[in-house]
Amino acid sequence: MAVHGDQDGSPNRRDVIAGVGGLFAAGIVLTPLAAEATPEAVADVVKKLTGGKEVKAGKVILSVPQIAENGNTVPLKVNVDSLMSGSDFVRAVHIYADGNPAPDVATFNFSPMSAKVEVQTRMRMAKTQNVIAIAQMSDGTFFSSQAEVKVTIGGCGG
């Protein structure tokens, strides 16, 4: 895995002031580099998802390591307590992180054939941050769980 060098690669003055056309182009290309997910950015994304509905604690079990030595690949597991039948099932699980260049990590969509909600993946973490898992239930309610991961060596531009 190549080193994600963003420390010395933040939008450089010379890039930005390289003529009007350059300014425009560089603006488009470089803006995402400067953007950082923050707890507020995650809260905004969650609000958009839920339409302002309350997100309750419970039902969701988020398993992540307390300390990740390598931020390029941090294992993550989400379980949601649900019968996955009739009117009680989990439509989706959304994962966000508040210390990466962007809040989104992944969304998993389930069906009644899923039978059980337990999903695993591996994610990148630029630095020590919180991971948030939100379960979207079939009845329109939301449940969440959050955990902090201390990252020794960051991935994705950290």
Next chain:
Amino acid sequence: MTMEKPRVKLPNKAKKGEIIEIKTLISHPMETGQRRDAQGKVVPRNIINKLLVTYNGKELFSASLAPAISANPYISFFARADESGTIEFTWIEDGGEKMTHRETIEVS
């Protein structure tokens, strides 16, 4: 083609109603669009942004992925083995390119 070698692990035989685990992995750099090359140029974003899984043609599971998912995306999930047939996996890259893999399952 940056998508390579899709690998899927699931039991190819199951009892009706059994809950089975399905593990998927595909080789892909998941280029974030944040990284710079040796010349200092931003390497354009190129990720697998979706995995779609169908069971005998019906949608079983799907995942939307962001650049925060690690290279060579690994995703595992569960399903209930209801009937014999085919489970089909489709990975979709940013440019719209797709890779499909099929597994058969015999349910008794």
